Amino acid sequence: MTRDPHPWAAGLSSMHAQVWNCLVRGVHDRRAPARHPALATVTPNGLPRVRTVVLRSVDRLAAKLEIHTDLNSAKVSELRATPFAALHLWDEAGHLQIRLEAEAVILSGPEVAEIWARVPDTSRLSYGIAPQPGQHIAGALDYSRKPDPTSFAVLRLKVTAIDVLHLGPDHRRAKFIRCDDWAGQWLAP
Amino acid sequence: MTRDPHPWAAGLSSMHAQVWNCLVRGVHDRRAPARHPALATVTPNGLPRVRTVVLRSVDRLAAKLEIHTDLNSAKVSELRATPFAALHLWDEAGHLQIRLEAEAVILSGPEVAEIWARVPDTSRLSYGIAPQPGQHIAGALDYSRKPDPTSFAVLRLKVTAIDVLHLGPDHRRAKFIRCDDWAGQWLAP
Numbered sequence: 199m200t201r202d203p204h205p206w207a208a209g210l211s212s213m214h215a216q217v218w219n220c221l222v223r224g225v226h227d228r229r230a231p232a233r234h235p236a237l238a239t240v241t242p243n244g245l246p247r248v249r250t251v252v253l254r255s256v257d258r259l260a261a262k263l264e265i266h267t268d269l270n271s272a273k274v275s276e277l278r279a280t281p282f283a284a285l286h287l288w289d290e291a292g293h294l295q296i297r298l299e300a301e302a303v304i305l306s307g308p309e310v311a312e313i314w315a316r317v318p319d320t321s322r323l324s325y326g327i328a329p330q331p332g333q334h335i336a337g338a339l340d341y342s343r344k345p346d347p348t349s350f351a352v353l354r355l356k357v358t359a360i361d362v363l364h365l366g367p368d369h370r371r372a373k374f375i376r377c378d379d380w381a382g383q384w385l386a387p
Numbered sequence: 388m389t390r391d392p393h394p395w396a397a398g399l400s401s402m403h404a405q406v407w408n409c410l411v412r413g414v415h416d417r418r419a420p421a422r423h424p425a426l427a428t429v430t431p432n433g434l435p436r437v438r439t440v441v442l443r444s445v446d447r448l449a450a451k452l453e454i455h456t457d458l459n460s461a462k463v464s465e466l467r468a469t470p471f472a473a474l475h476l477w478d479e480a481g482h483l484q485i486r487l488e489a490e491a492v493i494l495s496g497p498e499v500a501e502i503w504a505r506v507p508d509t510s511r512l513s514y515g516i517a518p519q520p521g522q523h524i525a526g527a528l529d530y531s532r533k534p535d536p537t538s539f540a541v542l543r544l545k546v547t548a549i550d551v552l553h554l555g556p557d558h559r560r561a562k563f564i565r566c567d568d569w570a571g572q573w574l575a576p
Binding site (some may be wrong): 207208234236238239240244245246247248249250280282283284285286288295297299327328329330331332333334335336337338339340341368370372383384385386387 | 434
């Protein structure tokens, strides 16, 4: 008999634990699938947007995540208008799609000074692009990069719901919500 | 001197062509990154949602894409309320992030009969899950799958804008929009 490679998919609590194992791995392993989730937001006009982000920190007990971004990026304006985000990732090894719903808080200035102090020099180059991200430029390289702590923002995402789909020999889908303390509920896939 | 592995990133028209090469490959190669883009939508309450979809068809000249889904899935309700979608994919080999904005039309019933006729039997099992996708079930496998053409929907996505980010030794970002015939514009990354 073949050993089940994903025994955690059989139960709600083990499925939930697997989601957080996967997220935590994303912070520590640059090659883990949760390192680069897709972050979806809504524009002030009510349109969907989605882009890759880097997962920087996971607080498993509080169910909170952190992402770093340029304070002048479109995602920050979008989250100012609609402070809700959706995160998506596909873990190929686990055959697992993880979808998160979250409330977003945008932190910048003095409240992120401690985090900025720990950002490596090479990474700091991503904050302080001139002209600002998304502005028109004549040539592809007509921009400069100078680390600027006033351009640095941390998105703190308070996860409110998790929708997980396991595509094993059977398909199993579960939803976990903060307001029932993540007890979990199976859903038709 | 090392040969540039991504010479197409140097110019707007070659960058644009590369996007479509990548999308077309997604339809024909199950392992290509564009096979499984993330599709973002907006709920009737104005919240973002994002999930994996399978790219089924690409019309490069018309800049249209097709995705198949269950007519009873949340994404269909969301697109009925806000008929705009964003698609996202990351092409690791090309170090290329592709983001598409699109208008979505939901087709079903007689208008998709010809497409349904070409869907393989195993794929048809994805349309006609009972209870409907997302409904609560007591056990993980308390659902049945019976192909049902009335549950089959095609999302036809008319691409209106493409935002491309190439993360080579230099970062290059370009935006292409339908209304100027995809001429393209460099953006600060």
